[in-house]
Amino acid sequence: MIIGVPREIKTDEQRVAVTPAGVEMLIRGGHVVLVQKLAGEGAGFTDEEYRTAGAVLVNDGQAVWHEAKLIAKVKEPLPAEYAFINDQHIIFTYLHLAAVPELANVLAEKKAVALAYETIQKRDGSLPLLEPMSEIAGRMAVQVGARLLEKTYGGRGVLIGGVPGVPPAEVVILGGGVVGTAAARVALGMGARVTVLDISAERLRALYDLFDGRLLTYISNTHTIQKAVQYADLLIGAVLIPGARAPRLVTEEMVRSMKPGTCIIDVSVDQGGSIETIDRITTHSMPTYDRHGVIHYAVANMPGAVPRTATFALTNVTLPYLLLLATKGYREAMLSDQCLAGGANLVSGHCTHVAVAEALGLNFVPLPEVLGS
Numbered sequence: 400m401i402i403g404v405p406r407e408i409k410t411d412e413q414r415v416a417v418t419p420a421g422v423e424m425l426i427r428g429g430h431v432v433l434v435q436k437l438a439g440e441g442a443g444f445t446d447e448e449y450r451t452a453g454a455v456l457v458n459d460g461q462a463v464w465h466e467a468k469l470i471a472k473v474k475e476p477l478p479a480e481y482a483f484i485n486d487q488h489i490i491f492t493y494l495h496l497a498a499v500p501e502l503a504n505v506l507a508e509k510k511a512v513a514l515a516y517e518t519i520q521k522r523d524g525s526l527p528l529l530e531p532m533s534e535i536a537g538r539m540a541v542q543v544g545a546r547l548l549e550k551t552y553g554g555r556g557v558l559i560g561g562v563p564g565v566p567p568a569e570v571v572i573l574g575g576g577v578v579g580t581a582a583a584r585v586a587l588g589m590g591a592r593v594t595v596l597d598i599s600a601e602r603l604r605a606l607y608d609l610f611d612g613r614l615l616t617y618i619s620n621t622h623t624i625q626k627a628v629q630y631a632d633l634l635i636g637a638v639l640i641p642g643a644r645a646p647r648l649v650t651e652e653m654v655r656s657m658k659p660g661t662c663i664i665d666v667s668v669d670q671g672g673s674i675e676t677i678d679r680i681t682t683h684s685m686p687t688y689d690r691h692g693v694i695h696y697a698v699a700n701m702p703g704a705v706p707r708t709a710t711f712a713l714t715n716v717t718l719p720y721l722l723l724l725a726t727k728g729y730r731e732a733m734l735s736d737q738c739l740a741g742g743a744n745l746v747s748g749h750c751t752h753v754a755v756a757e758a759l760g761l762n763f764v765p766l767p768e769v770l771g772s
Contacts, residue, residue, distance in 0.1 A: 400725040401431045403467025405460040406438040409474045411683035413441025413706035414713065416471040416492070417721070419452040421714040426453040430725045433457050433467050442706040464488075469725055473713065474700060475502055486510040486747070489729045491721065493517055493532075496744055497644040497758035498671045506745045507761075512729050514742035516717065518641050518752055521738055526641060528720070528742075530577050531712035533666075535702040537581025537637065540664045541570065543701075544633040545589065547662045547687065547694050554694060555660025557632050560590025567591045571627045573619065573648055573673060574637035575602045578666050580609070582635050587613055594627050619648070628653045636665035636673040643754040644671040651675045651691075659692040669699040730770050740766055 402425055404416050415438050417425070422432045434454040436446055446456055457463050464470065464483035472492035476484060478501075484490070486509060494515035496503045506513045516528035526533075541559070548554035548568060561567035570586040572579045575597035586593045587610060596619040597603050603616040617623040628634060628649060634657070638645050645667040654663070654676045665677045672678075676690045681697045683704050688695050702709035720739055723732045733740040743751045749764040750756040756763035 400469055400728075401433065401467045402469045402471060402721065402725055403457075403463040404432065404434045404438055404454075404471050405463045405480075406435040407441075407473050408460070408477055408479060409700060409703075412474055412700050412703045414473045414700075414703055414710050415439040415442050415444065415706075416473050416713070417718070418710055418714045419444055419448040419454075421718045421721075422449060422454045423452040424718060425721065425725065428722050428726060431455065433463050435460050435463050439710075442710040444710075469721070471717070471721055473703075473710075475499060476505075481505045484509045484511050488512065489724060490514065491516070491717070491724065491742075493529075493669075494744055495669045496755050498669060500759050503745065503750070503755070503759050503761065507748050507750070510748040511745070512743070512747065513745040514724075514729075514739070515744045515752075516742065518744060518755070519720070519738055519742040520641060526577075526639075527738070528713075528716050529639075531716055532702045532709065533577035533639075534581045535705060535709055535712065536666045537578040537635075538585045539701050539704065540578070540582050540635045540637075540666055541585040541589065541591075541633070543686075543696060544570070544635065544662050544664050547664075547696065548632060548660075550660075552694075553660065553687070553689070554662060555632065555658060557660075559586070559633070568632040569594070569630050570633045570635065571631035572596070572635045572637055573624065574639065574667075575599070575606050575616075576637065576639055578637035578639070579635070580606065582637060583610065583614060586633075591633075594631075596623055596627060624648055625653055625656075629656050631657065632661050634661070634663045634674075636663070636667050636677075638667050638673045639670065641754060644758045645673045647673060647675050649674045649676075654693055655691045657691070657693050660694070662694040662696065664696040666701065668697045672697065733766065734770060746770070 545559040550556035593614040750761040751766040
């Protein structure tokens, strides 16, 4: 199969879908890999490295889309790429369609096969292709938040770990999943006082044990969120419902109650955000805005700031599925691997993921019905 790796065009997105080593493995599997020139530049991979790995270098993204059947990307296709999509394409990337209904309509109209990294799910409920980026985003949320709390960056001038005789910053994390766990680990390591809220008592118990009781835990509800938001110096939104829009948990009134110079970082912004005052997506170039005296950080591709680490981590988990899709074709690949089948969001004009269909108001069609099995 011909596999295409276009250069990412999302603002400040420096990751690339496949490393040169990954390209070499795909070629050893008998496939042709087209890589757009400079696609790996932001992550520190040269065209020569891709050429040495066996890739065919292509001048522009349109040519990659035109020649390739399987398109491997990092972020969702943008409007400038919509015209390149056709019914022969298998598109494998982060889609987050609940937040971009326009793209869902385009994919349905073009009858492309669209598989989302973020909805590939194992039997235990884990999301293997989302987890590495979630781990990075969780770690980064605390690093970024620590800097934004500095007076130089508009914060209230709080050192996240405090010093002897002066209390540390209060870090409040909404959600105890992969992002929340990673954020808690870094925040505790920096000496912050950490609170995690989650709807699962079992998950909170696991976190309490994992961190030897060094954090506060609350069952997440309107009352506990309101209470925690009021004392937070750094509030991190880390809520995820696979395929669905993130639930709005923090109201504008709650944000108004926060101390001046505090900071909100909503990692779930690419799924619509869980904070009511997160009403726009920001970029790494212009990452923040002020609302009610609170710094809001709403960058939708946080791992794009560490593209080399992120590209290696992403390729580690996507490559086996890329090989499966390229070798068997999408139909046989999804029939043989239920985990991969969970990634199918739109197939031949039909929405095949329940949460995506519900979020967008689309008609859900079971995947076996679409595949004819």
